[in-house]
Amino acid sequence: MADFPTNVPVICVESRTFNALVKALAKEIRDDDLDPWIDEKESMRLLRITSKTTFQKYRDTGDIDFRRLSSKHIVYRRQSILDFIESSPKTKE
Numbered sequence: 001m002a003d004f005p006t007n008v009p010v011i012c013v014e015s016r017t018f019n020a021l022v023k024a025l026a027k028e029i030r031d032d033d034l035d036p037w038i039d040e041k042e043s044m045r046l047l048r049i050t051s052k053t054t055f056q057k058y059r060d061t062g063d064i065d066f067r068r069l070s071s072k073h074i075v076y077r078r079q080s081i082l083d084f085i086e087s088s089p090k091t092k093e
Contacts, residue, residue, distance in 0.1 A: 037067070037075040046081050058084070 013021075038046075043064070044055055058064045065080035 036078055038078050038081070039075060043076040043081055046078075047085065 040055070044050065044052075047055070047058075049055060059066055063084050065077040066074050067077075068074050
């Protein structure tokens with residue numbers, strides 16, 4: 001029979017606490033894996049808009065942060081999109 005240590009530390013938590021910890025850790029890992037810069041298509045998807053004119057207005061007014069990598073390639077900061085969504089007035093559904 002294998003030799004097992006006799007003084008193994010054990011942590012006991014309630015299942016609800018354990019599940020909350022796992023969810024929080026999973027969210028943190030997901031957020032860390034996300035690229036902080038996204039393209040126009042992904043930005044418009046997050047904003048749930050299809051109008052390029054509206055999207056351009058958000059850019060022109062400084063509502064969303066962007067960087068121009070070349071004359072035709074622009075990327076948008078994911079967090080600025082999420083902050084804009086969070087600060088937008090809520091509509092009744």
